[in-house]
Amino acid sequence: MTLMTSDLSDAIGFGPLPKDWYTVRAVEIQDETSNKTQAPMLALTLMVETGEYAKKRVFPPYRVMLGGVTEKGEKQRTDRVCELINATNVEWKCNGCGASGVRKFVKNDQQKYLCPDCMQVTKFSYDTDHFRDKVFRALLSQEKGFNSEEMVNSVARVAPLS
Numbered sequence: 798m799t800l801m802t803s804d805l806s807d808a809i810g811f812g813p814l815p816k817d818w819y820t821v822r823a824v825e826i827q828d829e830t831s832n833k834t835q836a837p838m839l840a841l842t843l844m845v846e847t848g849e850y851a852k853k854r855v856f857p858p859y860r861v862m863l864g865g866v867t868e869k870g871e872k873q874r875t876d877r878v879c880e881l882i883n884a885t886n887v888e889w890k891c892n893g894c895g896a897s898g899v900r901k902f903v904k905n906d907q908q909k910y911l912c913p914d915c916m917q918v919t920k921f922s923y924d925t926d927h928f929r930d931k932v933f934r935a936l937l938s939q940e941k942g943f944n945s946e947e948m949v950n951s952v953a954r955v956a957p958l959s
């Protein structure tokens with residue numbers, strides 16, 4: 798027998814976080830590919846930064862599609878990575894006009910994202926490592942887990958801190 802002392806303040810509670818906006822940090826990031834389509838995606842493990850749920854990790858990781866095609870063969874939407882770049886101020890390069898740096902995508906009347914320099918719908922490049930440790934806001938919702946009746950969190954929207 799070993800007499801152990803553990804800390805109840807580290808027992809942060811099971812189950813999903815209530816639906817709300819949270820300040821979160823991307824404490825781990827992982828490049829992944831879809832098993833079915835090989836589409837590239839980024840998995841961000843989010844941890845709550847502030848408030849009563851501070852230090853609690855959001856489960857499952859937030860997975861953002863970066864390109865490729867869906868199972869139906871349609872092109873993956875990239876709105877989510879644009880939204881994430883705008884929320885995290887990660888630098889990116891426009892492959893159309895060549896402008897680079899920390900800039901926010903702008904939206905046109907159809908809510909499509911455009912390069913703010915050339916105002917075109919273009920391809921864009923970025924380093925996924927740069928999302929690590931970024932702090933931003935995330936609107937969490939809840940959904941049934943994969944192959945499970947248990948509720949888990951999902952990220953509905955992300956936004957910059959201020």
Ligand SMILES: [Zn+2]
Pocket residue numbers: 891892893894895896912913914915916917919
């Ligand atoms: Zn451009």
